[in-house]
Amino acid sequence: MTKFVIRRLLWTIPVLLLVILFTFLMMRQIKGNPFRKTERAVPASIQANLNRKFHLDDPWYVQYADYVKGVFTLDLGPSLVLRNQSVNDIVRSHFPVSLELGAYAFLFAIVVGIPLGMIAALRANKPADYGAMLIANVGFAVPSFLVATLLIYYFAVKWDVGVPTSGWDTWQSKILPSIALGFFPMAYFARLVRGTMLETLQQDYVRTAKAKGLRPQRVVGLHVLRNSLIPVVTAAGPLLGAVITGSFIIETIFAIPGIGRYYVNSVSARDYSVTMGLTILYAVIVIFGNLVVDILYGFLDPRTREART
Amino acid sequence: MRSMRTRTPFALALLVAVAALVAAGCGGGSSSDNNTGSAGSGKLAADQTITLAWGAEPPSLDPGLATDTTSSNVLLNIMDPLVKLDPKTLKPVPNLAESWDVNGANVTFHLRHDGKWTNGQPVTANDFVYSWLRTISPELGADYAYQFFGIKGASDYNSCDPKKSDCNALKAKVGISAPDKYTLKVQLVSPQPWFIQQVAHHSFLAVNRSAVEKWGEKWTQPGHIVTNGPFKLAVWKHDAEIDLAKWNGWRDAKDVKLTRVDGKIITDGTTAVQAFSAGEVDVNTTGIPPADLPRLKTEDTYQNYPALGTYYYGLNVKNVPLGERKALAFAIDRKEIIDNIAQADQVPATGFSPKGIPGFSTIDNTYLEPTADMAKAKELLAKTPNAKKHINLFVNDAPGHKEIAIAIQAAWKKLGIDVTLKQMEWAQFLEFLGPPPNKSVDAYRLGWIGDYVDDINFLELWTCKSGNNNTNYCNPKYDALIAKARATKDNGERQKVYAQAEDMLTGPNGDFPIIPIYWYTYVTQEAPSVKDSFNINLLDQFDLSKVKVVNG
Numbered sequence: 001m002t003k004f005v006i007r008r009l010l011w012t013i014p015v016l017l018l019v020i021l022f023t024f025l026m027m028r029q030i031k032g033n034p035f036r037k038t039e040r041a042v043p044a045s046i047q048a049n050l051n052r053k054f055h056l057d058d059p060w061y062v063q064y065a066d067y068v069k070g071v072f073t074l075d076l077g078p079s080l081v082l083r084n085q086s087v088n089d090i091v092r093s094h095f096p097v098s099l100e101l102g103a104y105a106f107l108f109a110i111v112v113g114i115p116l117g118m119i120a121a122l123r124a125n126k127p128a129d130y131g132a133m134l135i136a137n138v139g140f141a142v143p144s145f146l147v148a149t150l151l152i153y154y155f156a157v158k159w160d161v162g163v164p165t166s167g168w169d170t171w172q173s174k175i176l177p178s179i180a181l182g183f184f185p186m187a188y189f190a191r192l193v194r195g196t197m198l199e200t201l202q203q204d205y206v207r208t209a210k211a212k213g214l215r216p217q218r219v220v221g222l223h224v225l226r227n228s229l230i231p232v233v234t235a236a237g238p239l240l241g242a243v244i245t246g247s248f249i250i251e252t253i254f255a256i257p258g259i260g261r262y263y264v265n266s267v268s269a270r271d272y273s274v275t276m277g278l279t280i281l282y283a284v285i286v287i288f289g290n291l292v293v294d295i296l297y298g299f300l301d302p303r304t305r306e307a308r309t
Numbered sequence: 310m311r312s313m314r315t316r317t318p319f320a321l322a323l324l325v326a327v328a329a330l331v332a333a334g335c336g337g338g339s340s341s342d343n344n345t346g347s348a349g350s351g352k353l354a355a356d357q358t359i360t361l362a363w364g365a366e367p368p369s370l371d372p373g374l375a376t377d378t379t380s381s382n383v384l385l386n387i388m389d390p391l392v393k394l395d396p397k398t399l400k401p402v403p404n405l406a407e408s409w410d411v412n413g414a415n416v417t418f419h420l421r422h423d424g425k426w427t428n429g430q431p432v433t434a435n436d437f438v439y440s441w442l443r444t445i446s447p448e449l450g451a452d453y454a455y456q457f458f459g460i461k462g463a464s465d466y467n468s469c470d471p472k473k474s475d476c477n478a479l480k481a482k483v484g485i486s487a488p489d490k491y492t493l494k495v496q497l498v499s500p501q502p503w504f505i506q507q508v509a510h511h512s513f514l515a516v517n518r519s520a521v522e523k524w525g526e527k528w529t530q531p532g533h534i535v536t537n538g539p540f541k542l543a544v545w546k547h548d549a550e551i552d553l554a555k556w557n558g559w560r561d562a563k564d565v566k567l568t569r570v571d572g573k574i575i576t577d578g579t580t581a582v583q584a585f586s587a588g589e590v591d592v593n594t595t596g597i598p599p600a601d602l603p604r605l606k607t608e609d610t611y612q613n614y615p616a617l618g619t620y621y622y623g624l625n626v627k628n629v630p631l632g633e634r635k636a637l638a639f640a641i642d643r644k645e646i647i648d649n650i651a652q653a654d655q656v657p658a659t660g661f662s663p664k665g666i667p668g669f670s671t672i673d674n675t676y677l678e679p680t681a682d683m684a685k686a687k688e689l690l691a692k693t694p695n696a697k698k699h700i701n702l703f704v705n706d707a708p709g710h711k712e713i714a715i716a717i718q719a720a721w722k723k724l725g726i727d728v729t730l731k732q733m734e735w736a737q738f739l740e741f742l743g744p745p746p747n748k749s750v751d752a753y754r755l756g757w758i759g760d761y762v763d764d765i766n767f768l769e770l771w772t773c774k775s776g777n778n779n780t781n782y783c784n785p786k787y788d789a790l791i792a793k794a795r796a797t798k799d800n801g802e803r804q805k806v807y808a809q810a811e812d813m814l815t816g817p818n819g820d821f822p823i824i825p826i827y828w829y830t831y832v833t834q835e836a837p838s839v840k841d842s843f844n845i846n847l848l849d850q851f852d853l854s855k856v857k858v859v860n861g
Contacts, residue, residue, distance in 0.1 A: 028527025032736025034451065037376055039739070039755050043626050045447075050649040052472065080747035083369040084529045093547055123608075129590070149579065157587050165583040166575060168549060255584075257548035257573045271735050 005295070008170065012287050019283045020071065020276065024064055034080040034270035054080055054273075057110060058266060067276065076277035081269045087277035090262055095281070097168060098251070098258035104243035105182035106236075111245075113186040114232070117193025121228075122220065124198060139187025143147050148180035148253045166255040177254040181247055185239050196228040203227070237293030239288075245282050340740055354858040358569045359839055362527060363533040364595040366548045366574050369527040371463050372402035372514040373444035373451040378849050381511045382594075386570075387536040388514040388854045389432065389559075391418055391493075392505060396846045399667060399762045401505045403538075405432065408700035413500050413702035414461075418508075423560040426517050428535045428785040434487035435447045436515040441485050443521070444512060447471055454514040456479060456760065457602075460484050460502060462801040496775070507849075510760055533764060539565045539854040553853065577818070585834045592843055594851070595833040602652040602832070610834045613654045618829035618846040619663050619767070621718070622702075623742075626822050627781045628751045629700070631764045632693030634821040639686035639750075643826055645677040650712045658825035660815045661771075665828075665847050666764050668804025672811045677825070683723060690724055703731045704739040710754055713826070728752075738776075742779040753779065758829065759848065764807040765794060771822060782822035787813050824836045 029129050035050045042050075051057040055066065070077055076087035113136075120132040139147075155176060156165040167173045200206065201224055209219045248260035259278065266274035359360035386702030389818055391406040403515055406418040436704050444451045445463045446646055448471060457463040461484030469476035484496025497504060507513070516528075517535035524533040539559045544552035551572040555565055573590060575581040582605065598604055605611050622641075626632050644655035656664055657679035662672055700721065704710040718728040731749075733741065741747045757777070759766045769775060772791050773783035787805070790810045797803040812817055827848035831845050842856045 031740040033739070036736075036739055037452070039757065041744075042452065043776065045464065046450070046452060048470070049447045049454075049467065050450040050452075053448070081368055082366075083374040084371060084526050086619050090547075097771075107779070152580075152583050155581055160587065164589055165587045166580050166589075167573060186687070252577050253571065253580055255549070255577065255580055257546065258575075258603075261548070268734060268736065288446070 005291070008291050008294070012284075015287065016071075016280065016283060017068065019279060020068060021064070023276050024060075024067065027270075027275060028060065032270040034272060037081070037269070037277065040115050050080075053076070055181060060155075072281060076280070077273040079271055081266070081271040087273050088097075089147040090274060091259065091277065091281060094257055094259040094262060097256060098244055098247055099262055101168075101174070101177060101181060101247055101250070101256060101258055102240065104178035105243050105247075106185065106240055108178055109147075109185035109189055109239075110236075112182075113189030116186070116190040118197060118220075120190065120194040120223070121197035121201065129194075133194070136187040136190035136194075139183045140191065142297045144180055144184060145249050145253060146251035147183045148177070148250055151180055152253070153174045168255075168258075177250050177256055180254075181243060181250045188235070188239065189232060190274070192232055193228060197224060197232050200224050200228045224289050230276075233296060237289050238295075240287040241286050246286065265281070330408055334622035343822050348597045352860045353566065354838060354860050357567050357572065357858050359567060359591045359856065359858060360571045360573065360576045360589065361592045362584060362590045362595045364581075365576055367551070370534065370545075370688050372440070372511050372540070373453065373509055376452045381591055382851055383542070384511045384514060385850055386540045386553060387542050387800075388511075388532075388538040389424055390511075390514055391420075391437070391508050392511045393849070393852070394506060394762065394846060394850075396844055398851075399473050399506070399665075399847065407410065409505060411500075411502075411505070411830060414497040416495040416497065416504055418495075420491040420493065421560065421717075422491055424537060425558055425560065426535050426537045427541060427558065428517065428519065428558060430517070430519070432515065433488070433490045434493040436518065437493050437513075438485050438487050438496050439518050440515040442483060443512070443516070444478060444484060445805055446480070447476060451512075453510075456507065456510060456512045458502050459497050459507075460500075461498050461813075465623075476639070480710045499795065501795075502798055502800060502803065503761055503765060506763060507761040524858055540567075540570065543569070550574060558567045561829060561854075567853055567855045570853055582834070591836040593838055594845075597653070597832050597834065599650070599652050605834065606652075606654075608834075610836060610840070611834045612835050612840065614831045614833070614845040614849060615656070615665050616829035616831050616849060617665055618650075618756055618763065619658055619661055619692060619756070619827060620756045620826045621658070621661065622824040622826060623753050623755060623780045624822060624824065625746050625750050625752070625779075625781055626820070628748075629697055630693055631821065633696040634824075635692040636686040636693070636696075636724060638677060638821055638824040639689065639725075640724055640805060640816075641717055641824060641826065642720065645681075645826055646716055650716060651709065651827060653830050655827040655830050656710045660811050661765050661823060661825050662764050662807065662811050665758070666759070666767065667762060667800065668807055671804045671808045673808065673816065676768060676817050676819070677815055681720060686724055688725075696726075697751065698725065699729070699730050700751040701726045701749050702718075703733065703738060703741055703750050705735045705754075706732050707735065714754065744779050745781055746779045750779075754826075755779070756829065762847065764804070765791070765809075766809045768794070768807060778822075780822040782820060784813070784820060787820070790861065 025086065035047060055063060078086050116132045116136060121127045123129045152165050155161050156163050163172045163175055206219060206223055209223050245260065247258055248264045251258040251260045262274055263278045266278065365379045366376060366621050367375065367383055368377060369375050370380060370383060372384055372388065375381055389405045391404060392401040393404045394400050405424050406420055407421045408419045410417045414830060420434055426432060439451065441457060443449055445454050445457050445467050447467055447469050452466050454702045462479065462482040466476065466479040466483050469479050481719035486494045488494060520528045520533060520535035529535055531542050534542050536542065539562065540557040543554040550576060553570040554730060555568045556562065575584060575595050578596050578598040580595045582597055582601050584590045585593040647655045647657060659674040659677040659679065660672055662669060686811055702714055704714045714730055718730060721728050741750055742753055757770060769791055771782055772778065772788045787810060788805055790813065794803050794806040794810065797806055814823065815825060829847055834846065835843050838858045839856055843851065845851050
């Protein structure tokens, strides 16, 4: 196992180098000038000063080498647009917010989604199932921006239950965005749990357990649930990554100072260093997320461990 | 610049607008009780704190590096400009400079002696010499360095490459000096009657040398920043909050009523509107999405200010002949576009120089009309044998532009002209426009918002060498008029030249490189308690030192 982990960690280095190279080359391919923010033309002397300041007048391979050197010394460079901040500053002040938001959303998804799926499976084709699946299907189909806007409209404006419309400071302000972001994964978990649980309920060992005369709670708690959760754990890893990194829309609607907005806005602003830095950050998250899932999976299902040593 | 583009990708903005419509439909558009009620008797409230929605995270609070409206408004309230502009007449009024002398190309500012930095140092003319040279310097890489190019030697110094030569000789030649502590002398390349007004722009603010040298690029952070205006930067949480607190050490602090401005950074219009109706902000400067305007316009809290800006369509004069350009201009119904699409009470533009610019009344604005004149358009087109029957129209993908383009597409279709809409993301769009524009561009939409209140700032766009002229239009007679205007010191006389120049663009015998659509407005929501004292001027600036909270 240790050998596997070390090998996977070493593999991240060439993967990262490739990610940097591809992002670097792709950013070069799209037209646009990071220093022209409004319709105003940038006079030639000012453009030259800016190119010189940010080393954009160097040949591309020199810029690439400088950048790679920076990445491995954990210096992601200055932002070309937010002139008094470095990419490190941006990551330091905004990534924790996205991480926190993602964690709450994920928690909501698990705490609500799994019981919802269980109820649906245990009361299959009964009103409780229809009710639970209605919620889940709505959550699956309705986009997050609509969920967010409706939550704000009803809870913060119309009924005014004490939650603010936007911001990220008090605990009250964190409720609506966490629910809005967690709504889709919640629905996803509910459907997944329902499906796998229905399948597990028909397994021979469940029939055996029932035949032994175990109480229904024990059958469900011990045998059914444990075995149904394996696919859920497998799905959870990548989903957690997606929740942390994919919160651009929710952050914009709730005016949350997270990092998702920087990723999207830096591309349209041609803020090369921010786009590159955040791509690397996301690459690292995805690589480690997959690594963790692979390790967990090894524990849950020893067969996969055998296959790769 | 707020009204012209937002960073929110179009698709997202559209989705949010749809969602807002749904929400509004469900609730019947009820508004919160917090903001209703009359403007009140004008009695000062005990609590002089307001909350305000800023429209964006300021990319920089360095006067040399700031380029957007939010940065500009934060800076103008925490710093002390030499001059301010009278909100009504737009004439320069003394501020930190108590007076000035203009002698041809030589301008001398006399500074007040009681200006002070928050670190206790006095504000002197040397601060301005240091700050202006810093902004012009090639090392800083300031976007707005060109604001100083009217000063002798500034452009040469800015063009110097420190890698190749020693720039200090050029720096010494820049015409900015301080003969004594409170006298600032500026030598311009030519007499520029608008220079005093131009100095009201945030790029002409002073920075504190000791703070800049101590903290380097991080000098604008709260705790590091040293300011000299009525307010201090109390809190700056990136992308979340900018709070200002009254600074009692300011020279006229006794006249400042507000003790604190709690600012939330809200970029999304729908979110800002909801925060306002929930009573979480007293002033919404983020704006109102067009979908919400019809509903909110009727409320007392809706405010609308004229702006010094023009929304226009440019035409590639190499592709589209003159008669057709005129026909296209006459086919557009400006009033209908404003009433049904833009909806923020913009003013139909019958010329490029915006309403509100000094000398506007001398311009004959009667050739183009707010509404369409289809008969005339068809007549003009019939006389143009080489008219192009197929036009490529380029617009960027920020909210609202496509809808206007579709209306114009329909209007031009009535002339028998097919329009292909090319919608692009902002940075790519600008690459296509040039100048010179890509050959495929026949028509494009753009806006222009003035930096200072003189029509030269608008009309010089259409000179041959202008970097903002994306039309290929180049008429030596027009350039000669602009040169003449530059050389005319008397305001009244100069404005007459501007009227001639405007006539060459959009008058009966005009060249029509552009079609004006509307003049911008700024839209806000303001609680009754601050509604009377909160105002936005033509340049989208607001002066918080004049704001007071009254009991409703």
